[in-house]
Amino acid sequence: MRPFSYTQSPDVTTAVQEVSAQGAKFIAGGTNLLDLMKIDVMSPSHLVDITQLALNTIEETPDGGLRLGALAKNADTAYHELVQTRYPLLAHAILAGATAQLRNMATDGGNLLQRTRCYYFYDTHTPCNKREPGSGCSAIKGYNRDLAILGTSEHCIATHPSDMCVALAALEATVHVKSSQGERAIPFAEFHRLPGDTPHLDTNLHPTEIITAIELPAKGFAQHYAYLKLRDRASYAFALVSVAAALELEGDTVKEARIALGGVAHKPWRVPEAEALLQGKPASKENFRAVAEAYLAGAKGYGDNTFKIELAKRAIVRALEQAISMEGKS
Template sequence: MRSFNYTRAEDVGNAVSQVAADKGAKFIAGGTNLLDLMKIQVMRPSRLVDITRLALDTIEETDDGGLRLGALVTNSDTAYHEQVEKRYPLLSHAILAGATAQLRNMATDGGNLLQRTRCYYFYDTDTPCNKREPGTGCSAIQGYNRDLAILGTSEHCIATHPSDMAVALAALEATVRVTGPNGERTIPLSEFHRLPGNTPHIDSNLGDDEIITAIDLPAKGFADHYTYIKLRDRASYAFALVSVAAALDMEGDTIKEARIALGGVAHKPWRKPEAEALLNGRQATRENFRKVAEAYIEGAKGYGDNDFKIELAKRAIVRALEQALEMEEKS
């Protein structure tokens, strides 16, 4: 790990000012991903701005009937919060599917959105990686790519985003609140993360001098029919090969609205609203679930080791929708 300066922010404005004044500065809160990357010199900030004392650690009701998650609320406190468990159980289940209890106790909600890919080549500083060093090439495309993306890829990168929490937030259509030198703004979760395109080193649409202050959940939480499926090599502390957040709003046997988000398959949580719409007003049958799964994975491309993910993702979508349908009867 290289040497760095350390300062502590007094408030949000001071935090933004410190980072804006030093292009090499990074915010640090839980540090569960950043510190690992610093140790192997994948990330080499000149300054760490400690934001752990900022007043961003509460969960509150919003005026529109939703819930606001402070950026510094830990993943554990979010998952076990009474209102999250009751109104947004999909989010609670997704968080608890990620990492270990010890990491969830440290990791913050804002930091969870900003964690970097776990692509082997991104972590291996002896190999070319466009995400780590733009213009050097993508070793994964012709290399070992079993865990990597099948959707939204480019010739420059096939990395995946590792968050479980973000997948559930995508399905719930959450909004990210950020503050920068020009004031506050909101970013829909669907627009927060980016596909690699020609700039795979840029993970999100958050400015370098902006800080996440909160994540807003809408009033509708799909608390009756939901599920989060995470398919992985082992049951504990493993990242998803494919994950599915599924939520249904039912009227009898008819689907009023469906939400689906995939993890482990793209550079960002994968939503395809036009495919979800195929279920609206339809009967909740396996045949209809298969049709939407085919539409969701249309255009997917494997790179050899990860070819199996295409069929796995389709089956996972069908399974998730069936489990979401049955959830109310089991509760």
């Protein structure tokens, strides 16, 4: 680890001023950033500790939604009564990730900004366009079992590893951010980026902006939802493929469907045109498979990860079936 300086900010105004300095970075729970600093993948010269900022509350919004402070812990969010009752999809997705100890430290803002788990990104002896722009991508012709099949580019096939973000994508959350220039709200679909020819950029957040909150709209799909996470080990592993499925039903007919995939792309993957195929249709296995085919229409395998194409299709069907039956839900 390289030497760095450290300050603890008393308020958001000071925090955004301090992070404007060259090489400065926020630190929240530290569960991702510190790991990356220890192996020299990230080497900020100054850490701005934001853990004392008053951004850890979870509050109802006037329009019936819920505002999650960026510093609310993943565990506190998942076990919050309003999240459990109104947004159980989000609670299940958070609890599918990491471990109890990590969720006690990790913050909601930090979860959105966690870096990819591509092995080569962590191995500073190998080329990686995300870690060192222009150096090449070791994964495309290397070992890529965990990596992306959708929205890839010739420069990077990394995936975004978060479980929480997959549910936030399906729920159409909004990310609130602030800098010394002012505030803005970013729709979740526009928060994370595809790699294109700038794979070193994970999100559309400016380095001098702080996430202050994540806002959930009123609609929580608490009646019919499922978060299905498929992985090599049953716990403490990142998703090979995950599916956040949310349905609004009228009898056996689908009124609205939301589906987001994790583990398959550089961002949580949604295809609204494919979701719309279910609208007004019977909630049947046949119709679910048609949606799954549409979701994976543009998928491309790179060898080790090609199996994920069929796996993702089957996972979509299974998650939608679970959302209908609400099997095993409390």
